[in-house]
Amino acid sequence: MNKKENILKVALELFASQGFDNTSTSLIAKKAEVSEGLIFRHFANKEGLLNEILEEGLIKIKPFIDLILAEKHPEKIIYLTLELPYKIISEQKEFWKLLMNLRQQNEKFRKDLNDNSFFEPLNNKINNAFKDLKFSKPKMEAETFFITLTGFGLYLIDNGDKENAYKLIKNIQLKFSK
Amino acid sequence: MNKKENILKVALELFASQGFDNTSTSLIAKKAEVSEGLIFRHFANKEGLLNEILEEGLIKIKPFIDLILAEKHPEKIIYLTLELPYKIISEQKEFWKLLMNLRQQNEKFRKDLNDNSFFEPLNNKINNAFKDLKFSKPKMEAETFFITLTGFGLYLIDNGDKENAYKLIKNIQLKFSK
DNA sequence: TATATTTGTGAGCGATTACTCACTTTACAA
DNA sequence: TTGTAAAGTGAGTAATCGCTCACAAATATA
Numbered sequence: 001m002n003k004k005e006n007i008l009k010v011a012l013e014l015f016a017s018q019g020f021d022n023t024s025t026s027l028i029a030k031k032a033e034v035s036e037g038l039i040f041r042h043f044a045n046k047e048g049l050l051n052e053i054l055e056e057g058l059i060k061i062k063p064f065i066d067l068i069l070a071e072k073h074p075e076k077i078i079y080l081t082l083e084l085p086y087k088i089i090s091e092q093k094e095f096w097k098l099l100m101n102l103r104q105q106n107e108k109f110r111k112d113l114n115d116n117s118f119f120e121p122l123n124n125k126i127n128n129a130f131k132d133l134k135f136s137k138p139k140m141e142a143e144t145f146f147i148t149l150t151g152f153g154l155y156l157i158d159n160g161d162k163e164n165a166y167k168l169i170k171n172i173q174l175k176f177s178k
Numbered sequence: 179m180n181k182k183e184n185i186l187k188v189a190l191e192l193f194a195s196q197g198f199d200n201t202s203t204s205l206i207a208k209k210a211e212v213s214e215g216l217i218f219r220h221f222a223n224k225e226g227l228l229n230e231i232l233e234e235g236l237i238k239i240k241p242f243i244d245l246i247l248a249e250k251h252p253e254k255i256i257y258l259t260l261e262l263p264y265k266i267i268s269e270q271k272e273f274w275k276l277l278m279n280l281r282q283q284n285e286k287f288r289k290d291l292n293d294n295s296f297f298e299p300l301n302n303k304i305n306n307a308f309k310d311l312k313f314s315k316p317k318m319e320a321e322t323f324f325i326t327l328t329g330f331g332l333y334l335i336d337n338g339d340k341e342n343a344y345k346l347i348k349n350i351q352l353k354f355s356k
Numbered sequence: 357t358a359t360a361t362t363t364g365t366g367a368g369c370g371a372t373t374a375c376t377c378a379c380t381t382t383a384c385a386a
Numbered sequence: 387t388t389g390t391a392a393a394g395t396g397a398g399t400a401a402t403c404g405c406t407c408a409c410a411a412a413t414a415t416a
Contacts, residue, residue, distance in 0.1 A: 104278065107195075
């Protein structure tokens, strides 16, 4: 049992369920069965712990995004992107919840995530997909698409039923096809 | 200058921008130019302060919802509901932000808001609207609609441009019409 | 004016916060 | 086996948290 990894695991669980600010380092230490001091040995401070969790999580997400970026058919691009939140949530539910929590609560974090440009290539890809589909206003269509995608991502946090999720994906896809 | 109302106003501002848990009563008192003790004189505790803010805000929202509930044409119902987040945000941006914050962060609050059934009549209204429009799966269509509506509500928090908002409303409406 | 009630203050409470540090234990290379 | 670095501990820190309470000022009632 690796204590450092255990801290990361427990902290992710607690941050996702209670929020970052509302989770004390003492509780993390207790649940990870580790002294509180060890947290600050491995991670400079509480924010450093969060950053390492985020890094790890984003690395796991990247392959899914790369798959979309490699795709050429616009309809398929849209479908895969719609599928993305479900795929992430299936194997990283807590991380997804944390991401949505931070996005919502912390304005600075939202900007960092944009400037960090982790999701920017995907954004461009979607914009081009709607151009290829000859939408009269592809930029607006992409904007509408991301609005729906955000809503769908939030929906999935509370509703995990796979069958229904894919029905929704299909229904949404229909609305963004020509 | 009414001190109680000032506390409510300042607390709403801070809760919306920093989150409930992350806002101390001492800061509220300082910004409202009031002794900290007064907060606990007027409101039993910090949560009581939050509840009064929520009550006040929901009361202001109710007329907008009643307007939708009185409408009979399904297309109009959908349009008015799509317009709802924008209307609320126009004159109660901070309250809307707080609502979205709490919804996201606090599972218990989300359930309370549902059980409280404040938004349930609207939910039924939308379901019936899609039935009237003869959608083959009106329930799923309503689910998809609320997903989009949630995403749109979040979008508006950061993007306040009125013209673009109404373009998006029109674009979304198109996707939910027959 | 006298009395009672409401409104308001600010010092101070115990609990908790993120974090430090002197120290011990473990692991590994020479 | 010995020496050194890394891993791990837990008591302790100042600061802050939500909240109380004894009291003063303002307001209402008589």
